[in-house]
Amino acid sequence: MDKIKILLLIIASLIFIPMANASELSLHGFLQTNYSVRVNDDNPQGAKQGNLILGEERAQLKASFYPQKSKIGAFVKSDFYHDWVEEDWAFDFREGYLDLAEDKFGLRVGRQIYTWGVGDLLFINDT
Secondary structure: OHHHHHHHHHHHHHHHOOOOOOOOEEEEEEEEEEEEEOOOOOOOOOOOOOOEEEEEEEEEEEEEEOOOOOOEEEEEEEEEEEEOOOOEEEEEEEEEEEEEEOOOOEEEEEEOOOOOOHHHOOOOOOO
16 A cells, blocks of 8 residues: 555645646556456356456556756656456556756666666677
């Protein structure tokens, strides 16, 4: 639950900052559902939801706030999951960080996904 509270606090602070303009706040995301059912009634012993084999919903939310006249910005990316078969809810806090951009340096604090390697055809570990 602590992750959900942190995410909601960050999102609320991004939305309700008084100097925020619509062009400075960016919200993106998607909803995805996956369902599979059996076409016959031969359910195995212990089937949890009858003919339902797979029942998942996923929502991803990305929010960023970078004011034009400020040197501070923020980014949050999270996933919410629901599984109908297992009757389970889950939350994944993927990324969340604050950026500080000064004239001679930049500082990023938080959780960040950083990919090395094949994306740029540059292998850092190669000699």
